Amino acid sequence: MSGPLHGVRIVEIAGIGPGPFCGMMLADMGADVIRIDRLPSAGALSGQPPSADVLTRGRRSIAVDLKTEEGVEVVLALAERADGLIEGFRPGVAERLGVGPEVCQARNPRLVYGRMTGWGQAGPYASMAGHDINYIALAGALWPVGRRDEPPVPPLNLIGDFGGGGMLLAFGMVCALFETQRSGRGQVVDAAMVDGAAVLTAMIHGFRASGDWVDERESNLIDGGAHFYGVYETADGGYVSIGSIEPQFYAELLRLLGIDPQELPRQSDRAAWPDLRNRLAAVFRSKTRDEWCRLMESTDACFAPVLTMAEAPHHPHNAERGTFVEVAGVAQPAPAPRFSRTPGAVQRPPVHPGQDTAEILEELGLDRDHLTRRRAS
Secondary structure (H helix, E strand, O other): OOOOOOOOEEEEEOOOOHHHHHHHHHHHOOOEEEEEEOOOOHHHHHOOOOOOOHHHOOOEEEEOOOOOHHHHHHHHHHHHOOOEEEEOOOOOHHHHHOOOHHHHHHHOOOOEEEEEEOOOOOOOOOOOOOOHHHHHHHOOOOOOOOOOOOOOOOOOOHHHHHHHHHHHHHHHHHHHHHHHHHHOOOOEEEEEHHHHHHHHOHHHHHHHHOOOOOOOOOOOOOOOOOOOEEEEEOOOOOEEEEEOOOHHHHHHHHHHHOOOHHHOOOOOOHHHHHHHHHHHHHHHOOOOHHHHHHHHOOOOOOEEEOOOOOOHHHOHHHHHHOOEEEEOOEEEEOOOOOOOOOOOOOOOOOOOOOOOHHHHHHHOOOOHHHHHHHHHO
């Protein structure tokens, strides 16, 4: 085990998307994360190779039936020995199951209890079902993404589930664990994806307040409106990205493209942006992606090729930094951020649900008869 969270124990009640991502982030940083799954999988029972579910890497798994008294007692026994617990049920479900924060913190007053939901623990939408697209829509984070005369485009599920969800909960857990070291008391962390997605739009709200942003897509500095900040197709059907915002970087871009800046309107002339985009697009279609890489890499034009997910692990920059690793034959992002003295690491391959049940039950110090009954259930 390694990482700045070495020695911290987290109980993760299994869910989908942001909860597992939070568990992965904490495990990557060295926390001992025990994942509570509902049922053991066929892979766990048959000793198959590690799961391909990257989000479950780095932790152990115990299969527990939370609808039984014995299952609930296992969760409470784990919470009693843990520093934190994370769950992703709808509001009120953990309480109905008997593993809500009041019950868990009665057993362990220092416990940090993390709650991951879409809408939050309170509010008119709190009890509604939803997914990433709904949460970022309500937060105002979906509206700006896409083409001007078309509907907004879902940016995968990166903003709600992961950036505004799992990573927000991981940040909240670490903040609360730090505070517990001072106060000796745990607390509840209410991480809602709608809140996290809203936080991610803070800079855009600042732009709007200063008059530098309008709500029409492809009309602003970083939403595809500016010709010097966007994606262009190349001669071979590939794509390159340009982010030449600052004047000196824009000048370098024009030099490399062979365009005389004296022939163009001012960079900040928004009325000219559509025509300038068309002009740059024609130039970029004159060479292949690799030819543009040879010309623009190692310059200050703010350039990078647009790589597929299959290509990204093999790019020389990513390879030298170790941005991706291979675990059990699966290429995946390496733990981040980096630490100089206590580096994080993938602690173990992705886990099959329930594969560590016997080991974890034994760690709880149960007598043999009790252990046999719980294994059977």
